[in-house]
Amino acid sequence: MSAIVNNTKRNVVSTLKEAPFYKPIAKEVDVFEHAYAEKLPVLLKGPTGSGKTRFIEYMASHLGKPLLTISCHEETSSTDLIGRFIIKGAETLWMDGPLTKAVKNGAILYLDEIAEARPDVIVAIHSLTDHRKELYIDKLGETIKAHSDFMLVASFNPGYQKGFKELKPSTRQRFIALSFNYPKPADEAEIIVKETGLDISVSKKLVSIANKVRNLTELGLTETVSTRLLVDAGKLIRSGLPKRLAVKVAVVEPLTDDLEITEALVDLCNLMI
Ligand code: ADP
Secondary structure, eight states: OOEEEEOSTTOOEEEESSOOOOOOOSSHHHHHHHHHHHTOOEEEEOOTTSSHHHHHHHHHHHHTOOEEEEEOOTTOOHHHHHEEEEEETTEEEEEEOHHHHHHHHTOEEEEETGGGSOHHHHHHHHTTSSTTOEEEETTTTEEEEOOTTOEEEEEEOHHHHTTTTOOOHHHHTTSEEEEOOOOOHHHHHHHHHHHHOOOHHHHHHHHHHHHHHHTOGGGOOSSOOOHHHHHHHHHHHHTTOOHHHHHIIIIITTTOOOHHHHHHHHHHHHHHO
C-alpha cells in the first residue's frame, strides 16, 4: 500500500511505500475505518508527540489512499489551501492548492494543528464538512463537488491552546473526535523498542521516568513527556550515548528552561535509569 505524504510547510510530496509502524492504543483504527467509509471528518485531539501524525500516516497507507499533510501555522490562509493565480511569462495561470487537489483527486487531507490557521481556513472547509461536501473557490467563482474518496482530518492540541486559540464549538461539531493520550506503559515500551531497537528493560525504564514526570503536575509544565521524546531518548541510547545524558537532553531539556526544575528533573531521572 502507498500513501503520498506532504509533510512540510513547503509542500514537499513523498511516497510511503508501506504502512509505518503504528501501535493502536484503543479503538481508533476501527473508528477511523468507519468514519472513512462514511466520509465523516475526523478531529484528532491530543498533546504533541502522542502519535496523531503517525496514526493518520498509518491509516492512509492501510486504506491505500493518498495523504496530504499541511502543518498549519498563524500565516496559513485559505489561499494557501485552495490555490492562487500565478503569473508565468505573459500568462496568468491558476494553481490548485493542496485542499483543492485533495478534493478533486480523492485524497485524505490532514490539517495538522488546525487551530493555528487563520479563521478563513475554517470558513473554507465548512462546506466540505457537512452534507454539501463541496468546495467553493471564490477566486474562480466555482464550486467543486468532492471526489467520493476525499476525507478531511484535522488535529488539535487542547492543552497547548490554553484558551487563546480554541476551536469554536461550531467548528468542533463538524468533526467526530478521537482522543490521543499516552499509551499504557507496556504499549509505550513496545513502541520504543519497535522505533529504536532499544532493549525492553531500558525502554520500560524510560516509560517509568515519563510516567513519574507526567504525574508531577505541580511543576506547571506547558507540555509534559511525550512518546516522541522517549523515542528520541531511546535512539540516542541505542546509538551509544550514556543513558543519563540521553534522558537529560531528550526528555528533560525540551520540557523546561527553568534551571531549578531542570536540576530537580535530572536528579529524579538519574535515580531511575
Ligand atoms: P503528534 O502528531 O501527536 O505530535 P507523532 O505522530 O509525530 O505525534 O508521534 C511522535 C512519535 O512518537 C512518532 O514518530 C513515533 O515514533 C512515536 N509514536 C507515538 N505514538 C505511537 C504509536 N501509537 N505507535 C507507533 N509510534 C508512536
